Amino acid sequence: MSEVIVHACSTLCNPDLLTDQQVREELKRATTELFNKDLQIIELKQYARQLDNILVKLAQLQIAGNLSDVHSELQRLAAHYQQQKAAQSARQVH
Numbered sequence: 001m002s003e004v005i006v007h008a009c010s011t012l013c014n015p016d017l018l019t020d021q022q023v024r025e026e027l028k029r030a031t032t033e034l035f036n037k038d039l040q041i042i043e044l045k046q047y048a049r050q051l052d053n054i055l056v057k058l059a060q061l062q063i064a065g066n067l068s069d070v071h072s073e074l075q076r077l078a079a080h081y082q083q084q085k086a087a088q089s090a091r092q093v094h
Helices: 022-063 069-092
Strands: none
Touching: 022 069
C-alpha cells in the first residue's frame, strides 16, 4: 500500500527586505507555527508509542502461542479501524 505523504513546509522570506514591523509580524507567525508543529510532533510521538505497544502485545501473544488472544486483539483493532473510517467519512460529508 503506497500513500502519498503531504507535508506543508514552512515559508521562507528575506528579512533584509522587510520593515521592522513586518519582521516582528513574521517572527510572531513563525513562533506560532513552530509551537503548533511541536504540538503535532508530540501527538505523533504518542500515536507511534501506542502503535508500538500494540505491536509488542501482538508479538508477545504470538510468541506465547495464545492464538485466540491474537485473534481477539486483531478483531478489536479491526473494529476500532472501522469506527475510525466511519467517523472520517462522516466528517467528510459534513
